[in-house]
Amino acid sequence: MTSLSRPLATREETVVRAAAAPLLSVQELSVRFRMRGGRHIAAVTDASFALAAGECLALVGESGCGKSVLASALLGLLPGNAQTAGRALLGETDLLTADERTLARTVRGRRVGLVPQSPAAHLTPVRTVGSQLGETLRQLTGTRKPDVRAAVRAAAERAAFPADHLDRYPHELSGGLAQRAATALALVGDAPLLLADEPTTGLDRDLVNRTVDELRRHVDAGHALLMITHDLAAAERVADRVAVMYAGRIVELADAGAFFGTPGPRHPYARGLLNALPERDFAPIPGMPPELGDLPEGCAFAPRCPHAAEACTAPPQFADRIACHYPPDEELARA
Ligand SMILES: Nc1ncnc2c1ncn2[C@@H]1O[C@H](COP(=O)(O)OP(=O)(O)OP(=O)(O)O)[C@@H](O)[C@H]1O
Ligand code: NI
Numbered sequence: 110m111t112s113l114s115r116p117l118a119t120r121e122e123t124v125v126r127a128a129a130a131p132l133l134s135v136q137e138l139s140v141r142f143r144m145r146g147g148r149h150i151a152a153v154t155d156a157s158f159a160l161a162a163g164e165c166l167a168l169v170g171e172s173g174c175g176k177s178v179l180a181s182a183l184l185g186l187l188p189g190n191a192q193t194a195g196r197a198l199l200g201e202t203d204l205l206t207a208d209e210r211t212l213a214r215t216v217r218g219r220r221v222g223l224v225p226q227s228p229a230a231h232l233t234p235v236r237t238v239g240s241q242l243g244e245t246l247r248q249l250t251g252t253r254k255p256d257v258r259a260a261v262r263a264a265a266e267r268a269a270f271p272a273d274h275l276d277r278y279p280h281e282l283s284g285g286l287a288q289r290a291a292t293a294l295a296l297v298g299d300a301p302l303l304l305a306d307e308p309t310t311g312l313d314r315d316l317v318n319r320t321v322d323e324l325r326r327h328v329d330a331g332h333a334l335l336m337i338t339h340d341l342a343a344a345e346r347v348a349d350r351v352a353v354m355y356a357g358r359i360v361e362l363a364d365a366g367a368f369f370g371t372p373g374p375r376h377p378y379a380r381g382l383l384n385a386l387p388e389r390d391f392a393p394i395p396g397m398p399p400e401l402g403d404l405p406e407g408c409a410f411a412p413r414c415p416h417a418a419e420a421c422t423a424p425p426q427f428a429d430r431i432a433c434h435y436p437p438d439e440e441l442a443r444a
Contacts, residue, residue: 131159132333133183133302137195138205140178140187150402152178154357155195157427162301165325165334167344167365169382170354171398176337177226179354180304183335184223185212199302218249222300224308226337228291232279238265238290239275242297249298268293269319284311292320296327303327306337321347341386345369353379356399356409362430375431378410408434 140153153175160166168176181187183197183204197204199220207216217223225231233241242261246252252260262272270289279287288311295303305324309317321343328334328347338344344351344365351368353361353376361376374380381394396413399405405412411421420434429436 130161132162132199133160133335134198135159135183135195136198138179138182138197139194140175140182141192142188143190143192144402148402151357151404152191152401153182155427156354156357156359157195158352158359158362160302160333160335162333163328163331164350165328165336165348166350166352167348168335168337168352168354169339169341169344171382172339173401174354174398175357175401176354177306180223180306180335180337183304184217184221185209218245218298218300220300220302222295222298222303224288224292224295224303224305226306226310228287229279229282229284231291232287232294234279237276237278238270238282238293241290242275242293245294245297264293264297265290267296267323269316269323285313285316288312289316289320292323296323300332302333302335304335304337307339308336309338309340309343317343318346341369341383353382356404357401358409358432359427360410360432372437375437376410376433377414377416381413408432 135156135158138153138156139151142150142152144150156179158166168179170176178187182193185204185207187193193205195205199216202211202216204212204216204221232238239261242264243257246257246260246264261275265272265275268289270286270293274282274286279290282290288308292305292308295305303324308324309320312320317340324334324336325347334347336344336347348365351363351365352359353374355378361374361379363374363379368374368379369383374383378394384390385393394413399409399412406424407422408414408417408425411417414421416435418435425432425434
């Protein structure tokens with residue numbers, strides 16, 4: 110063997126390992142907001158998950174449970190009163206500790222794309238959608254001037270944004286159109302990781318499906334997608350895996366097929382979420398989620414949980430993809 114064979118073999122091993130390693134690894138991510146009077150809001154607590162290239166993870170849970178805060182943390186977009194703990198590794202970069210210059214120059218838009226939850230607030234008010242798309246294309250993909258017009262039309266088409274609205278300003282758009290403009294902008298950079306925060310709000314079912322299918326094509330082309338959504342039907346259509354969040358914690362991670370099909374969700378909260386759907390039992394979960402500034406000591410879902418028992422006054426560990434003292438098997442054993 111020549112002396113070259115070793116480095117070559119090592120490089121091959123590296124490629125194999127890279128293929129198996131997740132693109133994003135979030136480890137015990139917590140976000141706290143410091144408030145007046147020494148109070149704090151525990152918006153995200155100990156969230157851990159990984160996301161591979163070519164995979165979509167849907168993050169679901171009731172309003173206010175911390176989904177958008179989690180996404181903002183991954184982009185370094187939290188306000189000044191936020192404190193983070195844990196790690197969020199994108200390759201070698203820890204997104205939680207990367208400096209603003211790195212985030213602005215190499216991460217946002219280039220390595221991590223965002224479809225924001227409030228697209229109107231993220232679009233530049235004084236520029237038309239077409240001009241914003243054109244500028245983003247030139248910046249992120251180096252599209253040359255003569256090619257920009259066609260590229261803008263293609264980008265709009267991908268997000269079902271009508272070409273005859275490209276000369277409109279953001280305030281002239283309906284919520285649904287602003288949403289599609291934001292999706293078009295987010296897809297332009299071809300970032301390996303896309304965070305889509307409620308990308309189908311304000312769209313009718315046909316457009317929801319069209320948007321979701323375009324996002325799925327993006328995933329199938331090798332990108333990773335973290336999709337935050339209230340729309341469980343959209344989640345079922347697009348996701349490979351599901352993360353269920355309750356009161357700032359991920360309480361269940363599941364394969365989408367098992368979650369939406371058989372055997373179904375394992376966590377009592379996740380079962381409640383699905384059963385609340387009109388096409389299922391249409392039975393809402395009784396009660397309200399707790400205040401994130403005033404969380405109970407034990408399991409935060411216990412006050413609403415039909416299975417709560419003595420053990421639930423202590424916080425459940427996240428183990429075997431669920432944070433529950435009585436996951437289904439144990440429940441059967443108790444019955
Ligand atoms: N800048 C902030 N300062 C203090 N608290 C905040 C701040 N931003 C968000 N929060 C709180 O963090 C919690 C989580 O909010 P977040 O927006 O992540 O919820 P969400 O799951 O995305 O809800 P929705 O589905 O309604 O978008 C909420 O209680 C919210 O009030
Ligand atoms: Ni949100």
